[in-house]
Amino acid sequence: MNSDPATRIRALGARVTPARLAVLRLLEGADRALSHHDVEAALSDLDIDRVTLYRVLDWLVESGLAHRVTDAQRVFRFSLAAPNAPQHDQHAHFRCEDCGKVFCLDDVQIAQPALPKGFSAKSVGLSVTGQCAQCDRHTAAK
Amino acid sequence: MNSDPATRIRALGARVTPARLAVLRLLEGADRALSHHDVEAALSDLDIDRVTLYRVLDWLVESGLAHRVTDAQRVFRFSLAAPNAPQHDQHAHFRCEDCGKVFCLDDVQIAQPALPKGFSAKSVGLSVTGQCAQCDRHTAAK
DNA sequence: CACGTTAATGCAATCTTGTTGCATATAATC
DNA sequence: GATTATATGCAACAAGATTGCATTAACGTG
Numbered sequence: 525m526n527s528d529p530a531t532r533i534r535a536l537g538a539r540v541t542p543a544r545l546a547v548l549r550l551l552e553g554a555d556r557a558l559s560h561h562d563v564e565a566a567l568s569d570l571d572i573d574r575v576t577l578y579r580v581l582d583w584l585v586e587s588g589l590a591h592r593v594t595d596a597q598r599v600f601r602f603s604l605a606a607p608n609a610p611q612h613d614q615h616a617h618f619r620c621e622d623c624g625k626v627f628c629l630d631d632v633q634i635a636q637p638a639l640p641k642g643f644s645a646k647s648v649g650l651s652v653t654g655q656c657a658q659c660d661r662h663t664a665a666k
Numbered sequence: 667m668n669s670d671p672a673t674r675i676r677a678l679g680a681r682v683t684p685a686r687l688a689v690l691r692l693l694e695g696a697d698r699a700l701s702h703h704d705v706e707a708a709l710s711d712l713d714i715d716r717v718t719l720y721r722v723l724d725w726l727v728e729s730g731l732a733h734r735v736t737d738a739q740r741v742f743r744f745s746l747a748a749p750n751a752p753q754h755d756q757h758a759h760f761r762c763e764d765c766g767k768v769f770c771l772d773d774v775q776i777a778q779p780a781l782p783k784g785f786s787a788k789s790v791g792l793s794v795t796g797q798c799a800q801c802d803r804h805t806a807a808k
Numbered sequence: 809c810a811c812g813t814t815a816a817t818g819c820a821a822t823c824t825t826g827t828t829g830c831a832t833a834t835a836a837t838c
Numbered sequence: 839g840a841t842t843a844t845a846t847g848c849a850a851c852a853a854g855a856t857t858g859c860a861t862t863a864a865c866g867t868g
Contacts, residue, residue: 538815538816539814539815539816539863539864539865540864540865541815541816541817541863541864543816543817544816559854560854560855561853561854572817572818573817573818573819574818574819574855575817575818575819575855575856575857576816576817576818578854578855578856579816579817579856580816592738594736594737594738594739594740595736596736598736598740598741598742598825598826598854599740599853599854599855600740600854600855618781618785618787621788627782627785629781629782637758637771637792637794639760639771639794639796640769640771640799641799642798642799642800642802643760643769643796643797643798643799643802644796644797644802645760645794645795645796646763646795646796646797647794647795647796648792648793648794648795649792649793649794649795650790650791650792650793651790651791651792651793652781652787652789652790652791653787653788653789653790653791654781654785654786654787654788654789655785655786655788656784656785657782657783657784657785658784680844680845681834681835681836681843681844681845682835682836683834683835683844683845683846685845685846686845701825702825702826703824703825714846714847715846715847715848716826716847717826717827717828717846717847717848718845718846718847720825720826720827721845721846722845740824740825740854740855741824741825741826742825742826
């Protein structure tokens with residue numbers, strides 16, 4: 525039901541290139557939102573240009589395949605959009621204060637808040653910070 | 667009950683300087699979170715150094731007088747902390763997609779979401795995007 | 809399968825936001 | 839008014855992201 529990366533790329537009318545394939549596969553396998561830096565490090569053996577990665581990531585967001593989140597350190601992080609998600613106008617993330625990793629909270633339902641008169645919401649994002657399971661274990665183990 | 671800027675600054679054991687007074691007054695009168703850029707523009711006649719503004723804003727955050735938010739454009743925005751707010755471990759913001767302004771949604775109550783096993787939340791932030799009242803009016807007027 | 813077209817890429821330069829080090833100025837105290 | 843620690847101003851730096859432009863390569867066509 526969720527076709528392979530190459531097919532998905534072609535379905536968007538875009539060319540299938542090594543960079544796009546690699547980034548798409550990487551994000552598919554990631555359990556958290558990755559920054560440009562993360563992606564660069566993970567794909568370092570492919571020797572893809574920094575700028576190309578930026579452009580691939582931008583393209584992913586523009587074509588709706590991925591989300592872009594800004595973390596507290598003001599860097600962009602990218603996570604694959606759930607292919608059959610409710611057209612993502614809401615998204616929740618968790619950022620661990622210890623290790624800095626960002627996780628997607630896919631199954632959190634966000635309540636639409638009441639807005640001042642005249643305001644209309646298009647999307648709602650929830651960002652939670654705290655301690656992730658791994659870091660919590662470390663602390664507890666002390 | 668909420669004393670004047672100079673007194674508030676002194677109460678923190680800090681010196682009362684033109685830059686601090688000006689920034690504090692500006693934020694007090696602002697109905698939305700201001701970026702460093704916003705502040706610089708608003709106080710341009712005072713000819714305060716860029717770095718000084720950064721330091722004043724940092725100082726405001728450190729001393730608990732203001733909050734720092736990161737918006738989707740990866741710039742920091744600052745808003746005065748409500749002096750008797752529920753010690754801000756949750757905060758909601760609205761960002762207008764048309765004019766780019768960021769508003770604080772002070773009276774929105776954020777529900778603590780369910781987290782994966784082992785995760786613990788320390789703070790929760792809600793960010794809503796859409797159209798603010800003013801921009802909505804413009805669109806409608808067309 | 810060679811060819812041509814056009815989208816992608818690579819590289820260098822640039823921009824934006826924010827930070828740091830250090831000499832100088834100034835708010836507060838006496 | 840003199841003293842002193844705190845703030846400021848300036849210049850340099852740093853990291854993340856963007857832009858312009860020449861070159862490469864994906865893919866439809868013959």
